[in-house]
Amino acid sequence: MVQSDRLCKVYRVKEKKGLFKPASIKEVVAAKDLSLTIEPGHIVGLLGVNGAGKTTTIRMLAGILEPTSGTFTIDGIDGVKHPREIKKKVNVITGGERNIYWRLTARENLEYFGALYGVPKALLKERIAALIDLVGLDDSADVPVEKYSKGMKQRLQIARGLINDPQYLFLDEPTLGLDIAIAKELRAYVRDLAKEHERGILLTTHYITEVEELCDTVYLINEGRVIKTGSPRELIQLAQMGVGVRVHVDALPAAAEGSIQALAARYDASVETAQDEQGVSILIHGTENLSTHCMKLLTDEGLLVKKLEITEPKMEDALMKLTMEG
Amino acid sequence: MFRVLLATAKRNFIVSRRAYPWSFFVGRVITGAYTVLISLFLYAYLFQGQTNSLFSTYTDHADYLAFAILGAAFFTFAIASIMNVSRTLMVEVWEGTLETLLLSPSSRLGYMLGSLLEQILRATLELAVILLIGWVAGARFPYLHPVQILMVWVISIFALFSMSITLAALMLSTRDTYISQNTLFILMSLLCGVTFPIQYLPAWVQPLSHAVPFTAVLDLFRKVILQGHTIGEHPGLLIEIFALSAVYLTVGFLWLHRSERRFLQKIFG
Numbered sequence A: 001m002v003q004s005d006r007l008c009k010v011y012r013v014k015e016k017k018g019l020f021k022p023a024s025i026k027e028v029v030a031a032k033d034l035s036l037t038i039e040p041g042h043i044v045g046l047l048g049v050n051g052a053g054k055t056t057t058i059r060m061l062a063g064i065l066e067p068t069s070g071t072f073t074i075d076g077i078d079g080v081k082h083p084r085e086i087k088k089k090v091n092v093i094t095g096g097e098r099n100i101y102w103r104l105t106a107r108e109n110l111e112y113f114g115a116l117y118g119v120p121k122a123l124l125k126e127r128i129a130a131l132i133d134l135v136g137l138d139d140s141a142d143v144p145v146e147k148y149s150k151g152m153k154q155r156l157q158i159a160r161g162l163i164n165d166p167q168y169l170f171l172d173e174p175t176l177g178l179d180i181a182i183a184k185e186l187r188a189y190v191r192d193l194a195k196e197h198e199r200g201i202l203l204t205t206h207y208i209t210e211v212e213e214l215c216d217t218v219y220l221i222n223e224g225r226v227i228k229t230g231s232p233r234e235l236i237q238l239a240q241m242g243v244g245v246r247v248h249v250d251a252l253p254a255a256a257e258g259s260i261q262a263l264a265a266r267y268d269a270s271v272e273t274a275q276d277e278q279g280v281s282i283l284i285h286g287t288e289n290l291s292t293h294c295m296k297l298l299t300d301e302g303l304l305v306k307k308l309e310i311t312e313p314k315m316e317d318a319l320m321k322l323t324m325e326g
Numbered sequence B: 001m002f003r004v005l006l007a008t009a010k011r012n013f014i015v016s017r018r019a020y021p022w023s024f025f026v027g028r029v030i031t032g033a034y035t036v037l038i039s040l041f042l043y044a045y046l047f048q049g050q051t052n053s054l055f056s057t058y059t060d061h062a063d064y065l066a067f068a069i070l071g072a073a074f075f076t077f078a079i080a081s082i083m084n085v086s087r088t089l090m091v092e093v094w095e096g097t098l099e100t101l102l103l104s105p106s107s108r109l110g111y112m113l114g115s116l117l118e119q120i121l122r123a124t125l126e127l128a129v130i131l132l133i134g135w136v137a138g139a140r141f142p143y144l145h146p147v148q149i150l151m152v153w154v155i156s157i158f159a160l161f162s163m164s165i166t167l168a169a170l171m172l173s174t175r176d177t178y179i180s181q182n183t184l185f186i187l188m189s190l191l192c193g194v195t196f197p198i199q200y201l202p203a204w205v206q207p208l209s210h211a212v213p214f215t216a217v218l219d220l221f222r223k224v225i226l227q228g229h230t231i232g233e234h235p236g237l238l239i240e241i242f243a244l245s246a247v248y249l250t251v252g253f254l255w256l257h258r259s260e261r262r263f264l265q266k267i268f269g
Helices: A054-061 A083-087 A106-116 A121-134 A150-161 A180-195 A208-214 A232-238 A254-266 A291-300 A315-325 B002-019 B023-046 B053-059 B064-095 B098-103 B108-136 B146-174 B178-191 B213-226 B235-268
Strands: A002-015 A024-038 A043-047 A069-074 A090-094 A168-172 A200-204 A217-222 A225-230 A243-249 A270-276 A279-286 A305-311
Touching: A002 A054, A002 B235, A024 A043, A024 A054, A024 A200, A024 A225, A043 A054, A043 A180, A043 A208, A054 A069, A054 A168, A054 A200, A054 B235, A090 A150, A090 B098, A106 A121, A106 A150, A106 B002, A121 A150, A150 A180, A168 A180, A180 A200, A180 A208, A200 A208, A217 A232, A217 A315, A225 A232, A225 A315, A243 A291, A254 A270, A254 A279, A254 A291, A291 A305, B002 B108, B023 B064, B023 B108, B064 B098, B064 B108, B064 B146, B064 B178, B064 B213, B064 B235, B098 B235, B108 B146, B108 B235, B146 B178, B146 B213, B146 B235, B213 B235
Parallel strands: A043 A200, A043 A217, A090 A168, A168 A200
Antiparallel strands: A002 A024, A002 A069, A217 A225, A243 A279, A243 A305, A270 A279
16 A cells, blocks of 8 residues: 655745856755555545656655655555665656657567566566557557657557556556547556556546546645545545536426425525526526436426426536635 | 666667667767767877876876877776766656656665666677777777776776766656766866866866766776886776765765655655
């Protein structure tokens, strides 16, 4: 299990005032009191706007950036004191085209990284074949990477990140630049890694559908702090985004309107009615989905419902709202 | 560590072969060849084939042409070895691969030695070609004892590696390669007795010459090839080489570790 306890990272950035003036030091807080847990078999989302501290957190947990304060352990190993030990258990996949050797072929890249991780030679050969197949680079495995397209480079990045069969995989915008089919395959593979192979996954992404599809738990961070934690569903509820139910009827008698108002009052919801050429539109907006109640009530009043629309809250909007609330 | 060493050497070999199939090698051989020719012209046309008695005293009656050509060839070997090993981490920065390298639990010593191994093989080939050009130009190397030469070669690799690590730390801490390496190489060419004995330098400068392990290595190399000495006859030079190299290596690795941490703060911050 990955457990961080009050991790902080403060960068000291020099700000030059002029050619002959001494530079001033500015402190930038990239992470503050970050405590999070990644259990084997779980996919944890780390979300936030650009500059929120997601990548810094991943770099600290991967052992390449020393925290300013705080600690973290990976399967009981202190990551601050023994970064080399924890590096054997983790790997990082980042979006983009860097982090691979362009003059080498995909196979040569994987052979090199496999050697850096000390993967036994026989096993490495098998694993390289499987990973090349997984990322769909079979036909270009022996072509130098500099001749690859952006998507192919990104696919090789994924293979590189899996070369040591990590216990914990940190994915930093992993599907950036990938075509839909490969992105979908990667998501399926990530889910399989977590659920079938008990790997712990930390995911940062700007694609909210990935969060909804994959994450068991989400840490929402802003300005280096965790501001909310929960499952995607819990975060939506926390944001109190509510559900909108809109029904269309030919006409709305006063008695029926009264019943609707009473229903809304009982569930702390709001009601808006509007008359148009086709009849009356009723919008009930509350924390719960009142469509069943509403339909029953209108049917009991003898009214024919011509159209029913339910507006579910969007994860994206919920995250935006929670971030703004801080 | 050996796995990382061999893998890094292989990787660098492939990259060099694909990036600069011949140009890098030819470029450095040409530089060495020019140095040989300059030495030849100076000796033949400026000095009229004469050197004064001081030169004979300082070099134990060595032939100037052979002295200068050995210096030029070995200096080219040193530059090639030091430059590529010391720049290797900066090259990772330029290529955008430093982060993935640091992510792995690989041995840094193995990685640096891997860069050295690939470089040494090429630099040795360059050394041999330049010595051949020197021989064609008229320089004579009277004592070519393979075992003694091999031992000096191995000792020189240790000394040059120690200098590379210190230079790598300097490059990483200043984020510069060009000024750092060229300043060092110019100082080496002036201070280490490449084309003239260090005794010609002012007395106050000579201790600086002995602060660079390359000076003693080059001296030992010449003593073996020009005088036919064995390395065992020069315990003072051996102590100087090993002591200085140990200091460079220790300081270099400590500094490198510190520079790496600071560098990461700078590029990620």
